[in-house]
Structures are given as C-alpha cells and as structure tokens.
Amino acid sequence: xxxxxxxxxxxxxxxxxxxxxxxxxxxxxxxxxxxxxxxxxxxxxxxxxxxxxxxxxxxxxxxxxxxxxxxxxxxxxxxxxxxxxxxxxxxxxxxxxxxxxxxxxxxxxxxxxxxxxxxxxxxxxxxxxxxxxxxxxxxxxxxxxxxxxxxxxxxxxxxxxxxxxxxxxxxxxxxxxxxxxxxxxxxxxxxxxxxxxxxxxxxxxxxxxxxxxxxxxxxxxxxxxxxxxxxxxxxxxxxxxxxxxxxxxxxxxxxxxxxxxxxxxxxxxxxxxxxxxxxxxxxxxxxxxxxxxxxxxxxxxxxxxxxxxxxxxxxxxxxxxxxxxxxxxxxxxxxxxxxxxxxxxxxxxxxxxxxxxxxxxxxxxxxxxxxxxxxxxxxxxxxxxxxxxxxxxxxxxxxxxxxxxxxxxxxxxxxxxxxxxxxxxxxxxxxxxxxxxxxxxxxxxxxxxxxxxxxxxxxxxxxxxxxxxxxx
Numbered sequence: 001x002x003x004x005x006x007x008x009x010x011x012x013x014x015x016x017x018x019x020x021x022x023x024x025x026x027x028x029x030x031x032x033x034x035x036x037x038x039x040x041x042x043x044x045x046x047x048x049x050x051x052x053x054x055x056x057x058x059x060x061x062x063x064x065x066x067x068x069x070x071x072x073x074x075x076x077x078x079x080x081x082x083x084x085x086x087x088x089x090x091x092x093x094x095x096x097x098x099x100x101x102x103x104x105x106x107x108x109x110x111x112x113x114x115x116x117x118x119x120x121x122x123x124x125x126x127x128x129x130x131x132x133x134x135x136x137x138x139x140x141x142x143x144x145x146x147x148x149x150x151x152x153x154x155x156x157x158x159x160x161x162x163x164x165x166x167x168x169x170x171x172x173x174x175x176x177x178x179x180x181x182x183x184x185x186x187x188x189x190x191x192x193x194x195x196x197x198x199x200x201x202x203x204x205x206x207x208x209x210x211x212x213x214x215x216x217x218x219x220x221x222x223x224x225x226x227x228x229x230x231x232x233x234x235x236x237x238x239x240x241x242x243x244x245x246x247x248x249x250x251x252x253x254x255x256x257x258x259x260x261x262x263x264x265x266x267x268x269x270x271x272x273x274x275x276x277x278x279x280x281x282x283x284x285x286x287x288x289x290x291x292x293x294x295x296x297x298x299x300x301x302x303x304x305x306x307x308x309x310x311x312x313x314x315x316x317x318x319x320x321x322x323x324x325x326x327x328x329x330x331x332x333x334x335x336x337x338x339x340x341x342x343x344x345x346x347x348x349x350x351x352x353x354x355x356x357x358x359x360x361x362x363x364x365x366x367x368x369x370x371x372x373x374x375x376x377x378x379x380x381x382x383x384x385x386x387x388x389x390x391x392x393x394x395x396x397x398x399x400x401x402x403x404x405x406x407x408x409x410x411x412x413x414x415x416x417x418x419x420x421x422x423x424x425x426x427x428x429x430x431x432x433x434x435x436x437x438x439x440x441x442x443x444x445x446x447x448x449x450x451x452x453x454x455x456x457x458x459x460x461x462x463x464x465x466x467x468x469x470x471x472x
Contacts, residue, residue, distance in 0.1 A: 038095065038182035038208070038348075038426060065164065067125075069132055069148055071156035088166070088176045090120040090199070092158055092191065094184035095348045096341060097128035108179060118174065122161055124154050124184075126347050136343070143388045146350055152399065155187055159195045175200040182206045182426065183356075185418075190400045192416050201415030201459075208429025209418075210405060211358045212396045218361040218374045220428030225288040226368040228298050228423050236302035236321075240284065241368040243318045247273050250315070264319050267331035279334040280318065281369060283325060286339060291423050298423075301325045353383035357393040358429075406456055414459040 089108050093101065098121055112119050123130045126139060126149045133139045140146060158178070166172050176199045180188035185207030192202035210216050217223070230237040250256050251273035261270045270276055287297035304324025308317040326332065336345060352358065361374030376393060383391050401408050409416070420427040 086116045088118045092180040092187045093124040098123035155191045177201045179203045205419045208426040211429030216429045221425040222362045222367040224425040228288040233302040236305045244370040355395045409456040
C-alpha cells in the first residue's frame, strides 16, 4: 500500500491560530545497539504526569495530508485563513509519537499569542500515526521499506507540508520559524540550512549536531552525567562509582545472580550482571538527561542513595536510589521498554543503525561508569545482523556538515539559535564555546539565566542555561 494520510489538528481561537499536524508519511537474534534516546520529554515517572486536558485538546481540529513517499526520486508515489503576514511557528517532531510531546511543550503556546502566530506541529515519518505502507508491521518489514525512513526525507516532508499550508491558508508572506528539541533540534537547524526559502529561522534546543565522527569526545555524554551526579552529591557519585565492581563481585559468587535479582527486586531472573548494570546505567543517564524542574531526577536518585538507612551496604544504597527514582514497585523490569515507547526503540534503533551513528562510549576511569568504548566494528556487525544494512557513520557530516562548523555556519547560516542546558548530557555535542559575554534571552524562565557563549554571526547564536538545574 503506497498511500495513507497526514493527521492535522487545527485550532482557530480568537487570538491564536493553531494548526497541529500529525504527519503521516503517506500524510532478532542480534543484540540491539545501545539505545540512548535524544527525545525532549522523559517518561511519566520523570516528570509530572502529562495531562493533555480537554480544554487543550478541544483547541485542535484534526485533518490529514497525503505525503510523498520518496522526495528524491522522480517517480512520485503518494503515501496514502490566517493573517497573511503573521508568523508560523512549526514544531518538528522527532523520534516518538507527537501525541506525547503536545502536552509538554509549552514554549510555543506561551509565545504564540504575543506574535499572533499560527502553530504547526508535524509528526516525523514512521512514528505515531505517520506510518507508510498501511501498517507498522509492513513499514518495518525489511530494509527496503525502511529505506525511506531517514532525516532527509523527514525534513523534506516538513518543507512540503509547510509550503502547502501557506498556500492553502493564503499565507505566502508569513515567515516560518521552525522549532525542535534534541533530535528535533538537529532537524530544525538542518531544515534552516537546507530549506532557507521555506524557514526564515530556527530554534534548535539541545541539538547535538556535533556528536558525529570524532568531532565530540566519545565519552562526552557520560562525562556530563558524571558531572551532574557529582555536583548533586559527592557521596552519591562515589557510591555509584564503587558499585559496579561490587555487582561483579556478588555476581561471581554461587547463586550470585539470584542474590542480585532479589536485592534489586528484579521481575524474573537476571541473565548476567551486565543486564543489571545496563538497567542502572540507563537509570542514571535518563535522570541526568531530564534533570529539570519540578522533579530534578538526579537529586531524587542521590536523595535515595544518601538517605538509605545507616549501615546499608553499597548495593542497598544503590537500590534505594532506584526506588526513589522509579517508585516503590513490586518488581522492576530491566528491559529498555520500561523507559522508552516501543516505537521509539524500533524507530530510533533503525535510525542509529543507518545514519544517526552517534559514537557514545567511555574508557577506563574517565566517568563514574565502567568502561564501554564505542566500537564501530561491533556496532556495524550488530546492525547488519538486525537490519541487513551497514551503518553510514559519516553520512550526517557529509550531508549536513559538522567539521569546521563555525566557519561553515558563518558563511552559509543565519537566523539560528542553538540553546543548551549544560546539565543535559547531549549538550556536549551542541554548537557552543565558552566566552565571557552574558545575555538574557527574550524568553527566560524562572531561575534560568541564558548566556551567549559563542556567536557565529549576528544571526547564529549559541545560548545555554547556567542555572544549577535544568535543560535548554
């Protein structure tokens, strides 16, 4: 099946024109490569429960747009008014169902009224309801059907939709500002570079556009996770650092895995110590990546570890941190499906195995984690076994750039804001450098100060949060 539809939610309140598009792109025996999702929002245990209230949902109407399957092959196959000069703020969806993001992204709705802006939210192809070939099973069937699943096709989708909207609403003179966070922030910056005739500007929040090839140190992500925990509590940091060898020691004992399974209240039985260590690593990484108000997960984890009863052994303190972060459960599943939606695991797995090869790793004693260097040979072998394709580790820097980024952006870019919260582990791959100039950006939040670190030009800005907590 080569056609379906693109879901659109439209809202016409008195003072805000809001259009929400849920993009429809007609609108294994190997170990899954280690998944560290970039997504802007964590699961519900990381923040206040997301409530897409009736008052909010009623502001949107649903429409559908038929989208081109392949924008770069002239054999077209279809996958299944506003103020004429008012701006259009377009949120570019990332590696998840757009439904989940809508209730947690307040920046656009908070600022749309001031600019009398039209709001557009577009879902990324192959996520949510934006599935080609009639079903997720068919779309993910093999490398042939997955071959249309990449960032270049996605931003071409966004361009086609935005051009259509401007024409349909007689808004050809309305400037478009694209907005994205994390992977979506990468897409926003790349969209401005690739489609300057469509978007006048871009806000790229927490966008690790430089975490490719060897531009950013492989251990950068885990170095910032380590820094976050050490800043929260030195004793917490030391406990975590010392726990890995203790896990291995207990696992090596007779019935050691059973002891660990019971101590950490694992659902079922641990197969090996790495299963538990991966679970804990993911716990600490997610806490750092989404260490924002009101919950401040890193503080929550460390509060559990440091607040364990006096005399608790090291693993009991670690488990207390798990309980504090994840809640007091009857048992805990170690699978990453407890932390990420299954479609994100499937979709981002394909994306990282094809083009989004982000080389995250760590050496001995350079973080609070045990060594786990990134090995491209092993990574490629696993991807080939899973999907039948070899990764293209240099494609992102070939297609979008990355090396000598300051020179390239100064020559060719304009109207791009890169914002980063320095507690976000992915900020290490963002576009910023330290200088001593301070600048309070126009939409500062409570307890947050923004600092311009390195302006590439008058219209390409690098901005970060320097508050003790938070994310850009």
